[in-house]
Amino acid sequence: MENLVSAEARSSLDRARIIQGAVALADQIGLEPLTMRRLAEHLKTKPMTLYHYVKNKEDILTGMVGYVFDEVERPDVELGWKEAITQRAQSFRLALTRHPWALPIIESQTQPGPNILDHHEAVLSAWMRSGLPLPLIAHGVAISDAFVFGFVLQETTLPLGGEEELGGNLDEASREIIAPLAPEKYPALTRFTAEHVMQPGYDFGDSFDVGLRFILDGIERLDRQTNQDQQAAE
Structure with missing residues (x-):
């Protein structure tokens, strides 16, 4: 009977379903508690059954990362390089917000x-359409991705965060944490909160597009300045 159950469990599984199950479970409990045993329980099978389709937990993690990358829009080849990189960064942010366990x-x-390789190829191809020298492209890739990771880490850990609202309800958090503070002791905090954060229409996420624009425009300005400095030195 046990062999029959094991065979039935194997017949309903494949690598894709295991990876999907691992992603769903990590979304619920995080990455650290995710074990082969807990994944098997989540999939209603036995741990050893999983090894018919995956090598080990590292193999599953690789598949999970690939799953996240598959949710990210690749840069549109029809767009200019800035627009394409912006589009991809916005999509990357949303994917990581859905799966914050993937950040580390x-x-x-x-x-x-x-x-994963195809995704990175598409990103680098978009950057290369800028005509920027490779050292500047390297800076741009590193800084823009670091910005995405850092922004997602910040907005997913803000007080009173929730799945339905990126960055959480900062207005509510401000009322509970900042508003009661004495203005004479914390003048900057209380003024910033009252005159900006608690005003209608405030959205922490608005800073994402602004910050990304700073990065992309800054890379361009650095290229122009470098060229001017080289011409002046000749």
Whole structure:
């Protein structure tokens, strides 16, 4: 009977379903508590059954990272390089917000699958359409991705955060944490909160597009300044 149950469990599984199950479970409990045993329980099977389709937990993590990258829009080849990079960064932010457990491991894979490699190829191709020198492209890739990671980390850990509202309800948090403070002791905090954060229409997420624009415009300005400095030195 046990062999029959095991065979039935195997017949309902494949690698894709295991990866999807691992992602869904990590979304619920986080990455650290995710074990082969808990994943097997989540999939209503036995731990050893999983090894018919995956090598080990590291193999599952690689598949999970690939799953997240598959949710990210690749830069549109029809757009200018700035617009394409912006589009991808916005999509990357949303994917990481849905799966914040991916932040520590998103770039840690030593044997990335084709979906991850294809994604990075598309991103670099968009940057290269800028005509910028490779050292500046390297800076742009590193800084823009670091900005996405850092922004997501900040907005997913803000007080009173929730799944339905990126960055959480800062207005409510401000009323509970900042508003009661004495203005004479914390004049900057209380003024900033009262005159900006608690005003209608405030959205922490608005800073994302502004920050990304600073980065992309700054890379362009650095290129122009470098060229001017080189011409002046000749």
